[in-house]
Amino acid sequence: xxxxxxxxxxxxxxxxxxxxxxxxxxxxxxxxxxxxxxxxxxxxxxxxxxxxxxxxxxxxxxxxxxxxxxxxxxxxxxxxxxxxxxxxxxxxxxxxxxxxxxxxxxxxxxxxx
Amino acid sequence: xxxxxxxxxxxxxxxxxxxxxxxxxxxxxxxxxxxxxxxxxxxxxxxxxxxxxxxxxxxxxxxxxxxxxxxxxxxxxxxxxxxxxxxxxxxxxxxxxxxxxxxxxxxx
Numbered sequence: 700x701x702x703x704x705x706x707x708x709x710x711x712x713x714x715x716x717x718x719x720x721x722x723x724x725x726x727x728x729x730x731x732x733x734x735x736x737x738x739x740x741x742x743x744x745x746x747x748x749x750x751x752x753x754x755x756x757x758x759x760x761x762x763x764x765x766x767x768x769x770x771x772x773x774x775x776x777x778x779x780x781x782x783x784x785x786x787x788x789x790x791x792x793x794x795x796x797x798x799x800x801x802x803x804x805x806x807x808x809x810x811x812x
Numbered sequence: 813x814x815x816x817x818x819x820x821x822x823x824x825x826x827x828x829x830x831x832x833x834x835x836x837x838x839x840x841x842x843x844x845x846x847x848x849x850x851x852x853x854x855x856x857x858x859x860x861x862x863x864x865x866x867x868x869x870x871x872x873x874x875x876x877x878x879x880x881x882x883x884x885x886x887x888x889x890x891x892x893x894x895x896x897x898x899x900x901x902x903x904x905x906x907x908x909x910x911x912x913x914x915x916x917x918x919x920x
Binding site for chain 1: 846853858
């Protein structure tokens with residue numbers, strides 16, 4: 700596989716469930732990102748990891764918990780979510796956090812019942 | 813105030829009808845302006861990076877230009893397969909700030 704792969708592609712969960720989103724990149728990059736994309740709003744940066752170390756946490760509620768075990772894998776653990784958390788969650792990677800472009804996966808469409 | 817503003821929000825063109833999309837920004841220390849294309853149900857696909865005023869990049873029917881306050885994405889003789897949402901993002905420090913995008917529909 701090439702590029703950035705996200706699983707699952709779709710997820711429906713209740714407000715009391717716990718689930719995890721997975722992202723894997725095959726580009727040899729060392730920075731990884733989680734974004735939230737909601738209708739009519741710009742992409743919102745949630746978390747940034749550079750060489751497995753978290754470098755940005757954009758005031759994200761604690762019901763979202765990221766994990767980066769290595770430079771190729773990124774997880775987003777979800778628990779006790781709210782209906783307003785329904786959105787497309789996108790993972791991206793880049794070579795460093797400098798001037799190189801970020802490359803995105805196709806996202807997980809999350810629906811909270 | 814939004815740092816990145818894209819216009820128009822939506823644009824409908826006939827096949828072959830050239831036009832331009834606009835991305836204006838207010839960051840003071842631009843370290844890069846990025847254009848992406850996003851198809852329904854997909855993630856953004858990288859198109860171009862522009863770093864300094866006067867720079868231009870081209871790819872097939874698309875041409876991106878940059879000034880000190882805005883960028884244009886020119887679409888020449890578009891085809892229906894160019895229909896997508898086009899996103900602009902700017903880097904001021906270490907992170908990207910995205911605009912809301914322009915939804916382009918090209919009719920045959």
